[in-house]
Amino acid sequence: MSAPRLYVSADMEGTAAIASWTQVEPSNATEYPYYRRLMSLEVRAAIDGAREAGVGDVLVNDSHYHMRNVLWDELPADVRMIYGNRKPFSMAQGIDGAFDAAFFTGYHAAIGTRDGVLDHTYTDETLYAVRVNGKPCSEAMLNAGVLGVAGVPVVLITGDRATIEQTQREMPWITGVVVKESIGRFAVNSLSPEAARLAIRAGAKRAIERLTEAKPYVFESPVSLELDFAHTHNADFAELIPGFERTGGRTVRFVHDDYLTVFRAFNAAFRLGAAANAPV
Numbered sequence: 001m002s003a004p005r006l007y008v009s010a011d012m013e014g015t016a017a018i019a020s021w022t023q024v025e026p027s028n029a030t031e032y033p034y035y036r037r038l039m040s041l042e043v044r045a046a047i048d049g050a051r052e053a054g055v056g057d058v059l060v061n062d063s064h065y066h067m068r069n070v071l072w073d074e075l076p077a078d079v080r081m082i083y084g085n086r087k088p089f090s091m092a093q094g095i096d097g098a099f100d101a102a103f104f105t106g107y108h109a110a111i112g113t114r115d116g117v118l119d120h121t122y123t124d125e126t127l128y129a130v131r132v133n134g135k136p137c138s139e140a141m142l143n144a145g146v147l148g149v150a151g152v153p154v155v156l157i158t159g160d161r162a163t164i165e166q167t168q169r170e171m172p173w174i175t176g177v178v179v180k181e182s183i184g185r186f187a188v189n190s191l192s193p194e195a196a197r198l199a200i201r202a203g204a205k206r207a208i209e210r211l212t213e214a215k216p217y218v219f220e221s222p223v224s225l226e227l228d229f230a231h232t233h234n235a236d237f238a239e240l241i242p243g244f245e246r247t248g249g250r251t252v253r254f255v256h257d258d259y260l261t262v263f264r265a266f267n268a269a270f271r272l273g274a275a276a277n278a279p280v
């Protein structure tokens, strides 16, 4: 068998020591430059662990905010990276059936999760809840569904305890690395960054060694997407998209047989919904 190919979707909020939006906000000139380095080093630790277990090609998809966070110098020279925003598949851009496994690093809990630091689902200002086939979904679940269409299982997730437990309830085969315990939304009891990197490296190695236990995460067709927006004006805009049905004051629904179409529609709807937040 040739060396497994690895896809890494790298978010930031679930990095050890991060507890505040200021640490993950690129316009913050004091805190962000330090914490983007910690994020980058956690991605590096995951790659190093995977390679100890025999992984070959690695593609990193920078998946936080404007999606230009990971410092290239902190990655091995042969790793490719998708960099920048306005990607139709967003945090799952670039996946295809040629990959054997995926990692989600620095991930965070779904919006509305208690003791999940910086809990949100793609946007914390616009979306109140996301459900697929009636099930409340986190970013990890939504993105895993895209990978699932390509037949690629998620085998590692790193972040706070709430994120790991929420994801493992859906995908029990995932190796989870808990780098911090959240105390409400804006405080953590964290491993040191160095200890977190050691744990991630070991977890990544174990995750690849357990690859045969893993399954693609698949939503059954027809796929029903429901978005509860924060405000009625967000839903006013989202329901303009052909195929979207207004099912409540703040809620829209979209149904399609193909989850990739549903995921693209999700991307369109929450962005359009967010556009309604502009001052009138």
Ligand SMILES: [Zn+2]
Pocket: 011, 012, 013, 063, 064, 065
């Ligand atoms: Zn993020």
